[in-house]
Amino acid sequence: MTTVLLDEETAGGPAHDVALGPLLLRHGLGRARDILRVYSPEPTAAFSRRDTLRPGHAGAADAVRGLGFTPVVRPQGGSLAAYHQGSVVIDHVHRAERASPDPVERFQRFAELHAALLVRLGVPARIGPVAGEYCPGEYSINAAGVKIVGSAQRVTRDGWLFSTVIQVCGTRRLREVLTAAYRELGYDFEPATVGTLADVVSGVTVPAVTAAVRAAYGLTGPAVQVPAVLRAGIG
Template identity: 75%
Template sequence: MSTVLLAEDASSRPGHDVELGPHLLRHGLGDARDILRIYSPAPTAAFSRRDTLRPGYERAASAVRQHGFEPVVRPQGGSLAAYHRGSVVVDHVHRAEQSSPNPVERFQRFAAMHTAMLAGLGADARIGPVPGEYCPGEYSINAGGVKIVGSAQRVTRDGWLFSTVIQVSGTAVLREVHTAAYRELGYDFDPATVGSLEDVVPDLTVERVAEAVRAAYDLPGPHLPDSSPSPSSRHR
């Protein structure tokens, strides 16, 4: 089998969302080599394990709850990234025991793919961090002076999980929740760097962006299972 595209489960919760990628990385799905999930999540504040070691972590978790976002701890690196129904999250699982442990090539490849995709939607998207951005990274994608795409990855003996968050709409609430949390975490952060595609290309929808992601992968639409596998039913 080539790439398998999981159908979006609108009823899934942030805890399930953050566990599903690592579960698929470890256990796979049939004989699929690549497993792709494209979805718009419930309001989620994805902290990294590094964040949980900060003195202000509990206060930050409380702050995001007050803004209606559920705090979770993701296995990928980086620092807090919040997303919601106005975001498109792309989780790409590649299962291969001999996959390269070097993460740089994947960051470069996916940043180039997503930048080209966003350019096709009318955004003047550029690879590179915006000073003071949340979850800073060399391969963030920005447009109009704000960060619109972030990515993180996890590499294990089973392969890799590459996660990308494309912020489509809802800049105001994203700015509020990041500001509240980063204040407690004590990281350098400039709220003005938080943005979304709606700031530079009005009228874009999550549906159109998700469709563009599928086209970039040359996939017509979900074609799998009756339901997504549940992390709660792990093999022992």
């Protein structure tokens, strides 16, 4: 199995970010079976396709724009998630024609991996949802009563894409944008459940979390750039 870490320099904005994972899942990158990208994005409000069917979607998109977040539609996930430069995003593409169609095993496995790396950073991370959280899921990760990690996945005939967001800092801004958007969408939501690692561990930084993620995944090789031919497919 080959793992390829994509350089953060491949970032091209929110629309590029949500398009790149599915593109890599479909076309691959050389002979790599597993392709990982670990990065901190520009302010992004990632709506699900289900969100776009809500009567309040247009109002929610306007609300997040007014708060400096770019609205995009992601191919995986159940409802809106927000992230920014204070977040660490992990996009893991696994290419296999006979990949397991069971999503639960992956949610369990990656939740355990991510919770363990956070515990090593001193975070009292626990697997499970917080009542009233945004983009609720059984395998969310929480600490001290707030959601700090969320994941989503997409399974196709080419394999799977598993995306995770670790919220490191910037709680106030995340809470503000999610509150405005969820109000427009009409979902049940408790703003107090929005949190970051900085709420529970002092001094934690995005570079420290990024390094911990790379160590947990065993990413020691050089980073590679996305080929121009794949870049041209984003648009």
